[in-house]
Amino acid sequence: MKAIQVGLLGIGTVGSGVYNVLKRNQHEILRRAGRGIEITMVADLDTARAQSLVGPGVRVVDDARAIIANPDIDIVVELIGGYGIARQLVMEAIEAGKHVVTANKALLAVHGTEIFAAAHRKGVMVAFEAAVAGGIPIIKALREGLTANSIEWIAGIINGTTNFILSEMRDKGLDFDVALKDAQRLGYAEADPTFDIEGVDAAHKATIMSAIAFGIPVQFDKAYVEGITRLAAQDIKYAEQLGYRIKLLGITKRTAKGIELRVHPALVPSKRLIANVEGAMNAVMVQGDAVGTTLYYGKGAGSEPTASAVIADLVDVTRLHTVDAAHRVPHLAFQPDAMSDAPVLPMTEVVTSYYLRLRVADEAGVLAKVTGLLAAAGISVDAMLQREAGEGEKQTDLIILTHSVREGTMNDVIAQMQGLATVLAPITRIRKEELA
Numbered sequence: 001m002k003a004i005q006v007g008l009l010g011i012g013t014v015g016s017g018v019y020n021v022l023k024r025n026q027h028e029i030l031r032r033a034g035r036g037i038e039i040t041m042v043a044d045l046d047t048a049r050a051q052s053l054v055g056p057g058v059r060v061v062d063d064a065r066a067i068i069a070n071p072d073i074d075i076v077v078e079l080i081g082g083y084g085i086a087r088q089l090v091m092e093a094i095e096a097g098k099h100v101v102t103a104n105k106a107l108l109a110v111h112g113t114e115i116f117a118a119a120h121r122k123g124v125m126v127a128f129e130a131a132v133a134g135g136i137p138i139i140k141a142l143r144e145g146l147t148a149n150s151i152e153w154i155a156g157i158i159n160g161t162t163n164f165i166l167s168e169m170r171d172k173g174l175d176f177d178v179a180l181k182d183a184q185r186l187g188y189a190e191a192d193p194t195f196d197i198e199g200v201d202a203a204h205k206a207t208i209m210s211a212i213a214f215g216i217p218v219q220f221d222k223a224y225v226e227g228i229t230r231l232a233a234q235d236i237k238y239a240e241q242l243g244y245r246i247k248l249l250g251i252t253k254r255t256a257k258g259i260e261l262r263v264h265p266a267l268v269p270s271k272r273l274i275a276n277v278e279g280a281m282n283a284v285m286v287q288g289d290a291v292g293t294t295l296y297y298g299k300g301a302g303s304e305p306t307a308s309a310v311i312a313d314l315v316d317v318t319r320l321h322t323v324d325a326a327h328r329v330p331h332l333a334f335q336p337d338a339m340s341d342a343p344v345l346p347m348t349e350v351v352t353s354y355y356l357r358l359r360v361a362d363e364a365g366v367l368a369k370v371t372g373l374l375a376a377a378g379i380s381v382d383a384m385l386q387r388e389a390g391e392g393e394k395q396t397d398l399i400i401l402t403h404s405v406r407e408g409t410m411n412d413v414i415a416q417m418q419g420l421a422t423v424l425a426p427i428t429r430i431r432k433e434e435l436a
C-alpha cells in the first residue's frame with residue numbers, strides 16, 4: 001500500500017525531531033502502523049535551513065498553504081506554535097479534509113472548542129499527544145487507559161523549563177536568568193519564555209487535561225495562573241527544613257461544587273516521588289476512583305521526546321483514518337453530545353493548605369496575635385518554624401503551615417495579619433499539596 005503522505009508545517013526543534021525519528025525508525029513504525037508514513041512536504045519560513053535538514057528528496061516551501069492545498073497530503077502536522085497563523089492553518093487544513101497532528105497546547109487550550117467542533121463536522125482527527133507533557137503518553141492514558149474511572153484529580157509537573165530552573169537554582173545555586181538561558185539553549189522553552197516562567201504554558205496543559213478528565217470544554221480563561229518569578233530562595237530553604245520541596249504544579253480536581261483548575265508553585269512532601277522529579281523532566285499524578293493513584297514520568301520537552309509523541313499520533317491516525325468517525329476515540333475522551341457543564345471554580349473556592357512566611361518584630365506576643373487570627377477563622381496550624389533572631393536583630397521570620405481551608409477565608413486572614421503593626425513586610429503565601 002502507498003505510504004500515508006504527511007506535510008510538516010514548521011521544522012524547528014520539534015519538527016526536526018519528527019523528521020529524524022521517523023526516518024531512523026521507519027521500518028519499525030511501518031510494522032506497527034501497517035502502512036508507511038512519509039513526510040513528503042515541509043513548509044518553513046527558513047527554506048534553506050529546512051532543505052538542509054531534510055535533503056533534496058523532500059519538497060520544501062515557504063507557504064504552508066501549499067501543503068494544505070495539495071490533494072496528496074493526508075495528514076498535516078502543525079509545529080509552528082502560537083495562536084495566530086497556526087490557528088488559521090489548522091482550521092484551513094480541517095476544512096480541506098486533512099487530519100491534523102499538533103503539539104500546540106496554547107492553540108488547543110484557547111481555541112480547542114472551535115477546532116474540535118470543526119474536526120467533528122468534517123470527520124477528521126486532530127491528535128495532540130505532544131501538547132501535554134511532551135513525550136509522556138498522558139493523553140493516551142487519560143483518554144483510553146483510564147476510561148473505567150471517575151477521575152478525582154490530576155496534579156503534575158508539566159513545564160520542563162520551570163522545573164529545570166527550580167532544580168538548577170536549588171542544586172547548583174544558579175541565578176534564575178542563567179538557568180532560563182540554559183533552558184532556552186536546550187530547546188525546552190517556548191518561543192516566548194514568559195509563557196513558561198509565568199505558568200501560562202502549564203495552564204494550557206492543565207486546561208487540556210481538565211477537559212479530558214472531566215468531559216468539560218477547554219476553558220483556559222477560567223484557569224488560575226501563577227508562575228515561579230516571585231519565588232524567593234529563602235522559601236525553598238524553609239520548605240526543605242519542614243520536609244517539603246517547592247514545585248510548579250498544574251492541578252485539576254473534581255469537587256462537589258465544580259472543577260478546580262489552577263497552576264501555582266506548591267509545597268509537596270519531599271517523600272513523594274513527584275517531589276523528586278528534577279531538571280526538565282515532567283511527571284503527572286492521576287487519581288481515579290477505581291485505579292487509585294497512578295504516576296506518569298518522562299521527558300516533557302525537547303526535540304526527540306516531543307517527536308516521539310507526534311509520531312505516535314501519526315501512527316494512530318494512520319491506523320484509524322479508515323475507521324468510521326463515530327467509532328474513533330473522541331477528541332476529549334467523552335462523546336461530544338455527553339459533555340458536562342460542571343463549572344470551573346474561582347480560586348477563592350479552592351480548598352487547600354498553606355505555607356505562610358511573615359517578617360515579624362522579634363517581641364513578645366507576636367505569635368499569639370497571629371495564631372489568634374488563624375484560630376478565629378477556624379484555620380488550624382499544622383507546623384510552625386521561627387528563625388532565631390541574630391544578635392541585635394529586631395525582626396525575624398515566622399513560618400506557619402496550615403491545614404486545609406477555603407482560599408477566600410485564607411485571603412481574609414492574610415489581610416488581617418498584614419494589618420498587624422508587628423508584621424513588617426508583605427506576607428508570603430505558597431499553597432501546599434499533600435497529594436495523598
Ligand SMILES: NC(=O)C1=CN([C@@H]2O[C@H](COP(=O)(O)OP(=O)(O)OC[C@H]3O[C@@H](n4cnc5c(N)ncnc54)[C@H](O)[C@@H]3O)[C@@H](O)[C@H]2O)C=CC1
Pocket residue numbers: 009010011012013014015043044045046062063064078079080081082085103104105106130131134187188189190191300301302303306
Ligand atoms: N520545544 C519543545 O520541547 C516542545 C514544543 N512544543 C510545541 O511544539 C510547537 C513547535 O515548537 P518548537 O519546535 O519548539 O518551535 P520552533 O520555534 O523551534 O519551531 C517553529 C518553526 O516554525 C517555523 N515557522 C514559523 N512561522 C511559520 C509559518 N508561517 N509557516 C511555516 N513555518 C513557520 C519557524 O521558522 C520554525 O522553524 C509549539 O507549539 C510548541 O509549544 C510542545 C512540546 C515540547
Ligand SMILES: N[C@@H](CC=O)C(=O)O
Pocket residue numbers: 131133134158159160161162188189190196201300301302
Ligand atoms: N516549554 C515547554 C515545552 C513543552 O511543552 C516546557 O518547558 O515544558
Ligand code: NA
Pocket residue numbers: 129130131132133134135136137138139309
Ligand atoms: Na504527551
